[in-house]
Amino acid sequence: MFPLYDENRTRITPYFTYGLIGMNILVFIHEVSLSHAQLNQFLSQYAVIPQELTSNWSGEWITLFTSQFLHGGWWHLISNMLFLWVFGNNIEDRLGHFKYLIFYLACGALAALCQWFIGMNSEIPSLGASGAISGVLGAYI
Template structure:
């Protein structure tokens, strides 16, 4: 299932959601311009390398934020940006532009910290916007539990669209990550985009922190 749009109108233009998408795309295009050696150096400098964060927190903490704008491939980028496009606009609408940006970055940093905690000695860079976007999904779930999302459904070679409750789509995402995270817990230190793994605990952490932080940022207030 691939979300297309939801049924919740917004009162403001989600400039920061558009801006975040634009920044992610531009940085990924920069990644494509690099050689393999340059790309590895780029990831080592701006992605979260757990071992380096463990031994040099004062010098590496900024990677908790810069890593949110890096991606390991086209599908990694496109899937993240589609979810941000569909669900981010309503959360930005409810929080307001600047609080939304702080919320987004905070969820991403805390999500990366969760993944770091699972594998503190790993030398494999951890990167991607998935943790921050998981925070957005967590906020969306508690704010719009009855919303419906029009979704692409692939049935072999046949493709159609269906409208399903957002709660089901986001709930499946969360449960799948919890199960996968528990199953792969012993190999957590080896999770990364580069090795074909997925940072499940970053997804789970971002989702939970999104549900916790969003009300504190005014998710349920109509005026800001």
């Protein structure tokens, strides 16, 4: 009924969507290459740990972004990247490259803050692109 594009509009190549997928895969490959002790150290440094965010906001806020590139297993990675591949290109096309990247990262950071708000004293690391991808899915709807 209402077309998304006029006849003259062409779709852009979703470079940032492909880049985000590639970065997530590369970080996950790094994760699986680590020993158990190294992985724990890696996650404590780059995942959102609500208790640490509560006690040291100035030193931990960057994890709101770095945690978006970490995943807890193959299924977690594959399902997130599948949804990003299917829906992300449409949102990137609609918003443009840079607005899309800002939107994606902001959705992920806001999702991490929601998780932090629910359990401010939790010691369990929070990680994954699910919050950012949920924002992309919401935008798609």
